Structure formats: structure tokens, C-alpha cells
Amino acid sequence: MTTSPRWLTEPEQRAWRALQQFGAPLAAALNRQLLAESALSSADYQVLVVLTETEGGVLRAGELGRETGWEKSRLSHHLKRMEARGLVRRDECLTDGRGLLVRITPAGRQAIAEAAPGHVAAVRDLVIDALTPEQLRVLAEAGEAVGARLTAVNCGAADAEAADEGNNVSTSCRE
Amino acid sequence: MTTSPRWLTEPEQRAWRALQQFGAPLAAALNRQLLAESALSSADYQVLVVLTETEGGVLRAGELGRETGWEKSRLSHHLKRMEARGLVRRDECLTDGRGLLVRITPAGRQAIAEAAPGHVAAVRDLVIDALTPEQLRVLAEAGEAVGARLTAVNCGAADAEAADEGNNVSTSCRE
Numbered sequence: 001m002t003t004s005p006r007w008l009t010e011p012e013q014r015a016w017r018a019l020q021q022f023g024a025p026l027a028a029a030l031n032r033q034l035l036a037e038s039a040l041s042s043a044d045y046q047v048l049v050v051l052t053e054t055e056g057g058v059l060r061a062g063e064l065g066r067e068t069g070w071e072k073s074r075l076s077h078h079l080k081r082m083e084a085r086g087l088v089r090r091d092e093c094l095t096d097g098r099g100l101l102v103r104i105t106p107a108g109r110q111a112i113a114e115a116a117p118g119h120v121a122a123v124r125d126l127v128i129d130a131l132t133p134e135q136l137r138v139l140a141e142a143g144e145a146v147g148a149r150l151t152a153v154n155c156g157a158a159d160a161e162a163a164d165e166g167n168n169v170s171t172s173c174r175e
Numbered sequence: 176m177t178t179s180p181r182w183l184t185e186p187e188q189r190a191w192r193a194l195q196q197f198g199a200p201l202a203a204a205l206n207r208q209l210l211a212e213s214a215l216s217s218a219d220y221q222v223l224v225v226l227t228e229t230e231g232g233v234l235r236a237g238e239l240g241r242e243t244g245w246e247k248s249r250l251s252h253h254l255k256r257m258e259a260r261g262l263v264r265r266d267e268c269l270t271d272g273r274g275l276l277v278r279i280t281p282a283g284r285q286a287i288a289e290a291a292p293g294h295v296a297a298v299r300d301l302v303i304d305a306l307t308p309e310q311l312r313v314l315a316e317a318g319e320a321v322g323a324r325l326t327a328v329n330c331g332a333a334d335a336e337a338a339d340e341g342n343n344v345s346t347s348c349r350e
Contacts, residue, residue: 011312014315015306015312016302018314018315019197019302019318020318021244021319021321022197022318023202024245025325025329026198026325028244029325029328068199069199121180126324126328128183128191130320135316138310138314139190142193142310142314143194143195143197146201146306147193147196148305149300150196
């Protein structure tokens with residue numbers, strides 16, 4: 001891998017640079033909006049929105065990991081803090097050995113309902129209304145293609161990590 | 176803003192969800208590759224690559240903030256750690272009052288030269304080779320459009336923050 005790397009061409013480099021705007025810079029701006037106008041951070045919001053879309057507002061921690069794309073330790077720490085603030089509850093799943101169930105609380109539902117209008121307005125302002133429908137369509141396809149690559153690669157990494165730790169639970173691949 | 180929000184339509188929602196793959200999930204995968212195969216984190220790499228592309232390998236901290244999209248405090252903490260590891264040097268700019276100059280060191284140049292082939296291979300594997308040239312072209316345009324919105328919004332926020340702190344330096348807008 002260290003001999004003759006295929007460096008990026010000029011158009012590839014331009015795309016690579018540009019798509020980084022969808023990472024840290026966008027996340028920082030949305031987080032700033034949420035903290036200024038609601039009781040939630042961007043990370044809280046991501047977790048709660050996934051839970052509100054499930055049957056009964058409950059999901060396995062592993063599926064939350066897959067939906068948010070966070071590493072296991074980040075997810076675990078963040079859920080602990082959200083539980084302390086009363087936004088979610090974590091329960092062991094008794095019917096099988098496959099780990100924690102995460103459940104949105106009534107306070108969590110109220111917090112996201114209050115935060116949602118301002119957050120959606122910011123998403124529109126910064127992203128959706130800045131792009132054409134055709135650009136949005138291509139973005140959707142491109143994001144899904146990259147997501148599929150990431151899932152494939154992360155599953156390999158999670159398996160390796162689980163093996164290292166001597167356990168057999170992977171946050172984002174099994175089930 | 177809290178009355179009748181314009182919720183996202185189904186195609187907008189799909190694009191919004193998909194483009195989040197370019198954020199935390201992609202960053203985590205690239206960071207994992209770098210940490211496994213080099214002496215640098217993804218954040219180190221981002222800083223060093225910007226510096227290697229400038230005349231003399233030196234840049235104002237404010238311009239680095241603009242290039243990375245990081246908030247001022249994150250940038251400052253990260254540069255301090257990189258300086259302690261010998262990857263960059265920070266010097267006060269004596270000719271004017273506009274803050275720190277950040278300079279890549281020979282050790283920084285060597286570290287990024289060693290990390291680059293593996294990092295580019297991962298970028299290709301996860302993103303570039305997973306997309307068509309047409310998708311990359313549209314991604315470039317879309318990322319640049321969102322970047323322009325973010326710059327406009329961040330400049331307003333940075334001005335407000337500078338006013339709050341009683342200073343007149345904004346990391347990402349002036350000069």
C-alpha cells in the first residue's frame with residue numbers, strides 16, 4: 001500500500017474537499033443552533049430522533065450504534081449522560097443476551113418536540129434550501145453508497161475489536 | 176420559528192439522512208485507519224495537509240480554523256497537543272496584531288509523508304471509488320454551496336462570540 005499510491009485527481013480532490021463541509025463544519029453549526037435554542041445537543045437530537053421513529057420508542061443499543069455511526073464507547077458514554085438527564089432509559093433485554101434496550105422517556109419526547117422546529121429550520125437554511133432537488137437526489141445516492149462501504153468496513157473492524165476484547169458483541173453489524 | 180415548521184419532504188429527508196454518512200461515520204473509519212497505520216490522528220492529518228499546501232508550510236491560526244471548520248477552542252487545544260508532539264510550531268506574528276502563525280516542522284512533514292499513502296488508499300476505498308465521476312462532480316458543487324452558507328452563518332456567530340469575549344479576533348472570517 002505504501003508503493004505508488006493512486007493520489008487523487010484534481011476533480012476527485014475537489015469533491016473530497018467539498019464533502020468535508022458535510023462533516024465537522026455542518027455539525028458545529030447545527031450543534032450551536034440547538035444549544036442556543038433548545039435543551040439538546042446535536043448528539044442528543046440524533047439519538048432521540050432515531051428512537052421516536054421506532055415502534056414504542058425503543059431500540060437495541062447496537063441498532064442505535066448503526067444508525068448514528070458512533071463507536072461503541074462514544075455511544076455508551078453519551079447514553080449514560082442522556083439517562084442521567086432523564087431523556088432516555090436503558091434496560092437489559094431479558095429475553096435474549098443481546099444487550100441493552102434504549103427507550104425514550106416522556107421528557108425525551110417533550111425535549112425533541114420542542115427542539116425540532118428550530119433544528120429543521122436550520123437544516124433547511126444551511127443545506128436543503130441551498131441545494132437543488134437534483135443535487136439532493138445525487139447526494140442521497142452518494143451518501144447511501146458510501147454508507148454501504150462504511151458498513152462493510154466497520155463490520156470487519158467491529159469483529160476484530162470484539163475478538164480483541166474477548167467478547168462476541170458487535171455494536172453495528174449483527175442481528 | 177416555532178409555528179408551522181416546514182418539515183422535510185420525503186426526498187429531502189432521504190438526502191439529509193444519507194449525507195450524514197459523510198460526517199461522523201466516515202470520520203470514524205478514516206481515523207481508525209490512520210491510528211492503525213500511522214502516527215497521526217485524522218485531526219492531525221487535516222491540520223498538516225493544509226500546512227503542506229501553503230507557501231513555506233505556515234498559516235495564521237485563523238485561516239487554519241477556516242480550512243478545518245473547527246471552533247476556536249478545539250483548534251487551539253489541538254494545536255497545543257500537536258506542538259507538544261513536535262509536529263507544528265506556533266509563533267506570535269510580530270508584524271501585526273492578528274494572532275498566531277502555525278508552522279509545520281520537519282517531523283510534521285515526515286509524519287504526513289508516511290501517513291499519506293495509506294490515508295489516500297482509505298479515502299479511495301470508502302468514498303472516491305464507491306462513487307461515479309458524475310456523483311463526485313455534483314458532490315463538489317453541493318459541498319461548496321453548503322460551505323458558502325456555513326461561512327456566512329459562522330461569520331455572524333464568530334462576530335457575536337468575539338463581542339461576548341470582549342475581543343475583536345474572529346477565527347474564521349476576517350483578514
